[in-house]
Amino acid sequence: MTHWKGVDRKVTAIALAFVFGSLTAVSGESEPAQKPLRSLRIVPSNAAIWGAPPIQHFVVIGRSADGLEQDVTSEVQFTLSDSALGQIDRSGKFVARGSGAVALTAKAGGQTAKTTIRIEEFEKPRPFTFVRDIGGILTKRGCNDTNCHGGVKGRGGLRLSIFGIDPREDYKWIVEGGHFRVLTTEENPKYSRVNSKDPEKSLLLLKPTMSVAHGGGLRLEAGSEDYRAILNWVREGAPYGEEPEQQGVRVERVEVIPAEAVLQEGQRLQLVVTGYLSNGKREDLTEKVRYLSNDEHVVDVSDTGMVTAKTLGETHILVRTPGHTLSADIGVIQGPVRHFPKLQARNYIDEEVLGKLRRFHVLPSELSGDAEFLRRVCLDLTGTLPPPHRVREFIADSNPQKRDRLIDALLSSPEFVDYWSFRFGDLLRATFVNSLTIRGSRAYQNWIANSLATNKPYDQLVRERIAAQGFSAPARNFYYVAELTTTEVLMPELIRLFMGRRIECAQCHNHPFETWSQNQYWGLAAFFAGYTEVRDAQVGNGLIIDVLGGGHVDQPKEMRVANPRTKEKVDPTFLDGTKLPEKEWMDPRMHLARWATSHPYFAEASANRVWSFFFGRGLVEPVDDFRSTNPVSHPKLLQTLAKDFRDSSYDLKRLMKTIVQSRTYQLSATPNASNKADKSAYSHAQARPLEAAVLLDAVTQVTGSPEAFEFHRLAGDGAATPGTRAIDTIADICPSQFMDNFGRSTRKALPAASPQPNLLASLHRMAGPAYNEKIVREGGRLSERMAKLVSDEQILDEFYLAALTRFPTPTEKAELLKVLSERPTRRKDTLASLVWAILNSREFAYNH
Amino acid sequence: MKRTECYRCLGAALARRDFLRAGTLSFLGMTLPDFLRFESVQARAATLAGNSLPKAKAQAVILVWLEGGLSQLESWDVKANGAFKTIPTSAPGIQVAEIFPRIAQHMDKLSVIRSMKTEERNHPQGTIQTLTGHRPIPALKFPSVGSIVAKEAGSRNNMPPFVIVPMPTEGDFFNYQEAYQAGFVGSEYDGMILPDPSRPDFHLPDLSLPKSVSSDVIADRQTLLRIVDRHFRQKEELAEFAKMDAFDEQALKMLLDPQVKKAFDLSQESEKTKDRYGRHRVGQSMLLARRLVEAGCRFVTAAGYKHGQWDTHGDMEQLLRGTLAPLLDQTLSALMEDLTQRGLLESTVVMVSGEFGRTPVINPKGGRDHWPDCWSLLVGGGGIAGGRIVGASDKEGAYVADRPVAVGDLYATIYKAMGIDWTQTYMSPIARPVYIANGFDDVPGNPLKELI
Secondary structure, eight states: OOSSSSSSOOTTTTOOOOHHHHOOOOOOOSSOOOEEEEEEESSSOOOOOEESSSEEEEEEEEEEEESSSEEEEGOOEEEEETSSSEEEEEEEEEEESSSEEEEEEEEETTTTEEEEEEEEEEEEEEBBBBIIHHHHHHHHHTTTTTTTTTTTTOBBBBOOGGOOHHHHHHHHHTTOOOOOOSOOOOOOOOOOOOOOGGGGHHHHHTTTTTOOOOOOOOOSSSHHHHHHHHHHHHTTOOOOBBBBTTSOOEEEEEEESEEEEETTTOOOOEEEEEEEETOOOEEEOTSSSSEEOOOTTEEEEESSSSEEEEEEEEEEEEETTTTTEEEEEEEESSSSSSSSOOOSSSHHHHHHHHHHHHHHOOOOBBBBBHHHHHHHHHHHHHHHHOOHHHHHHHHHHHOHHHHHHHHHHHHSSSHHHHHHHHHHHHHHTTTOOSSSHHHHHHHHHHHHHHHHTOOOHHHHHHHHTTTTTTTOGGGGGGGGSOOSSSHHHHHHHHHHHOOOOOOOGGTSSSSSSSSSSSHHHHHHHHGTTTTEEOOOOOTTTTEEOTTOOOOOOOTTOOEEETTTTTTOOOOOOOOTTTOOOGGGGHHHHHHHHHHHHSSSSHHHHHHHHHHHHHHSSSSSSSSTTBBBBBOSSHHHHHHHHHHHHTTTTHHHHHHHHHHHHSSSTTBSOOOOOTTTTTTTSOOOOOOOOOOOHHHHHHHHHHHHHHOBOOOHHHTTSSBBBTTOOOOGTTTTTTHHHHHHHTTTOOSSSSSSSSSOHHHHHHHHHHHHHGTTHHHOOOTTTHHHHHHHHHHHHHHHHHHHHHHHSSSHHHHHHHHHHHHTTTTTGGGHHHHHHHHHHHSSHHHHHHHH | OOOOSSSHHHHHHHHHHTTTTTSEEEOOOOHHHHHHHHHHHHHHHHHHHSSSSSOOOOOOEEEEOTTTOOOOOGGTSSSSSSSSEEEEEESOOOOEEOOOHHHHHTTTTTTEEEEEEEEEEHHHHHHHHHHHHOOOOOTOOOOHHHHHHHHHHHHHHTOSSEEEEEEEOOOOOTTTTTHOOOOGOOGGGOOOOOOOTSOOOOOOOOOOTTOOHHHHHHHHHHHHHHHHHHHHHHHHHHHHHHHHHHHHHHHHHHHOOOHHHTTTGGGGHHHHHHHOOSHHHHHHHHHHHHHHHTTOOSSEOOOSSSSTTTOOOBBBHHIEEEEIIIHHHHHHHHHHHHHHHHOGGEEEEEEEESSOOOOOOTTTTOOOEEOSSEEEEEEEEETOOOOOOOOOEEETTTEEEEEEHHHHHHHHHHHHHHTTTTTTTTOTTOOEEEEEOGGGGBBBBOOOTOOO
16 A cells, blocks of 8 residues: 555565665765775676687676765785786786686785686687778777767768768778768769779878878877777788678677766766677777766766766766667666655656666655645646645545545546647647638647547557548648648658657758768658649648659659758658558658557657656657657667557557656655755656746636736637637737747747746736736726735735645745734735745745 | 067968958958058057047857848849949959948948858758858757857857847748857856837836845845755755856846846937938847847847848849848948947957858849859948958859858858967767867868968
8 A cells, every 4th residue: 555645664565675685874974985895796707709809808897885886906915817918907807818718817905806807719710890990990099989980071071970870981081082062972082092003102000190281180199009900901001801781790789887887976987888799709899989078067088988076966888889779778877765764656756767766866856745736736747736735635635645635536527638739739839820721720720629638649649640641631731831842841850759869960961960861851751742732722731642743743743852961752661670661652751650559659759748848857868859869768668668668559648647647756856965966857846937828827826817918810709719828829820928938839849948037027027917907907806806905924824725735934925914903004005015025936946 | 560479460460461361362452542541441440439449359249140140142242143233342352233332431440251162052041050150960959150159259248148039930940040149168158139119118128127026135135046046056056057057146246237138228328320220129128139249248140130031032132122121231330330439340240141142143033043052241330340341152152163152161260360279179978079160071160371
């Protein structure tokens, strides 16, 4: 039985024994170095070396009594069972001198660890491939970084593929030369970067060693191992080497150890990177990969993978090698959490989140109080503040199930439909372009509302949106919204919105950060090649259809677009390269819709987006920017959410319920000393500004003075039905200065990030009618209460309950009543000022 | 003359030399007496403003926005295929279309760039390209020149730094406003949009406190707010809250500063002045723009034409001669006179432009269509030289014959005049660095040497 009143420390049947079992309460000071160790281990364990150079890096991890692990390699005494087979230095780097098996022992802090190293063919060089051996150097040295030669136009005439994803191209560029232009494929005179007659004079060597001027600076030391590798390669005729794709040995998988680590400020940790080869062997890649910190304020990382913790926070170290990108999740904390409370998980969300918090030594905040929870969940599910009597009711209710009951009530309320129609209206862009299409935009908005009211499966909703055509499909009105009539804009929006990928940059050139190619971009764009509108002058409505030949029925039948750079025509092609068969060209968007909604990207992007509605950020953030260089904060949780969403037939309400029922969602927003720097581990709730429409409705509700909306001239003039709420309105139909100032989306583009403070909003809060006239209007809450001779204290309570969903604290009440009592002749003004103050408080304007 | 590092001195030296050479195709044909007379006129103007040397730094910009795209062939770059004859101007060597007689008298203060070169051929995209220097892309919203100036130059005298008067469009629902706004740089730098100042009920929403809000009330509000918000802010303080505080402070200062309110109050102007500018939306917007920069605004967009009014696809001659040219002629000349008389010209850059030019060929409807390949605009004031020609178009005014100018080159010139580093990049949220002055071929623009 779960108890939600206050913090419950009883262990129940749903305890996390398996997660917390290893941790016991301890006392004792913790210092960054020289802690007594409880245990020691060597990573990687069971190392297997194959081929020359026969190297393996080892890191020795010590676990201290407080549960923290540390890299203690520098304090370790290593011994090898057979020194004839190899030697190991102080940094943990082992170099073999013979084949066989040798035992490695590490001693530190009174503890011992052992592992066995197997060595095979220690003298036989691994088969050479340009991809790994030269490509690896180019990646490691940063030559093919985005802002260097891997950039869209390359540098200094040399263009390499980003992350070495196209080794054949890179090889051609280096050995034959080339010249890059964004929008044409003209070739200029080429010159090779290798000099077979005089290898040491190869530009590939002269430039990075700064023997000639090099904008990229010193990247290679003359005489270093990498230098010699390149030199030897040129001397041997610059071969391409094995074709890894066919029979050659390739790296199938790369692993970084540790994948997760917690450090204290100033501590260091060496990462070890292992490549798993296609022939079953392994290769130590620690010195061969490129390391980048995603946030250099939190940690930085050296060229050889030594991580140093700088300030509190969490970030990822990206590890790059040709064909692979992976990351290590590093948290920096002040000190270990000595007593991690036993907390119950309501569902898999809590298991994952609490698990990570425990591993990262971040203490979650307390559970939210009732008032805090009530306000937050009402705003998150319905965009509506609970009225004062509901607040009193909920706080007084002693039913242990009250939170679940509240959630159910909110999910089945009409306000739920209204609010999510508004949110999805912003995302799906329900608006209009000119007076001919207003009815259509209303139909589109109504379709969204109906879909939500009937809890239509989300994938079905998306398919209807993508494939909409004909006269009557309401979602076809999306295609009228201005600036969307070109394939270049239609397609990326769809991918971004429903699949969480930003493919736009690949319009003109291969994507600079990710591996989207321009052909993939135009292959998807080709699905819209035939999309057009056939207008019926009498009816006035347009018929949205896909026409072979792009709108002119007498043109040759083809569903293709031209790649603007290569000028080649591209067939409709899915991301994996499969083309849409010609017999399906009559209805390309239906196929696109089916493909998109059954693609794994769809489930994870949708789950991520729904998650972000409740937490202010996604597990991938920004929510529509999934890429290898933007690691997921909780990969397993995202997978589970995606699967859950998919398995439930994309039931939105069910997913939302799972989220808001979790303990994680219900945590307080008040941080503690351990978690105040945390922004991405969900240790506490984060404050988020209210959307403009929600804020206006809140002001209306608190002041009790209705907001009158008028239709724009082009929308037919006149007044909106009294009682229309701000979340019911569309910007272009019902203009509102208030909402414009507070960041309302005009729906002419995807919604921007949450509203930002700005001057106009401040002016409006000082001088605008919503914060002045609305407060004192006749018939409004304040004037009614005063007319009924309600006391100051009762008025105070009521406005606090209405606006802040809580009672004033005793201190607040005393101070505020005092101010009121000091101005007896200006009671009305002072009460109005009090309401103004409440409405202007950050507490009111934020969801927390 | 010894070259110095000080660009101001260098600028002056260049000005003297290049004065006779601006745009290699035209020799200004001045005789020495003309030249000397010109010089003395400049000096006198400078003295009127109370300075013996022109100021190197402009303080504000007025953008006279000709929505729809002004035809270069019927304005500042008349060729044989233009519909109108030319008239001489106060700038020797510059002739303009006969429909702008009053502007002609001010061409010594404004220079003409005849070789603007952009790519976007449609209004929304063209507006974005001309106002931001970048071609629009779905991934990113670029900041407009107004937002950049607001950000770099900051606010003066409690005035909002960037104002747009009036609302950019009333016609259709292309989101033109996007082109004017701050994009990824942040809504703090959005322009303040004003309604039509020519209307009798013109008032600034939110720029005056209601009468019931006395200073007592203001004090009470602050006191009560501190008490109410303390509980919450003790528990959670976000960086945003401090930002809100800063804007609140600025807003209150603006509201309490009578000068701010006065700046927006057209009734402070004489009837004569209002008549001179013209009692219509275009005129009163121009007049308000002058008031606003005088009061301290940094960048004001003065427009007021009907939606896309300059977009003369048909009946061009009639529209220009009958409506458009008289409007611009009256209002721009009034502005130039006014700025000069008030000594504001040295510190105010004036830019007169649409989103692109118009086709060299007249279409069957008697108009010209969109043409970004070679077009003209006027710029001057604020230390930017007037009376010069930059670049040239070919015989038909169709393509650039000499010295193509990117939008970024123009903005680099304006930024330089304002003392802003024009080579800067802003980092966008998609990790793509963006030039504030975007020149050709993905490099920063260069200030036009001929002008500054």
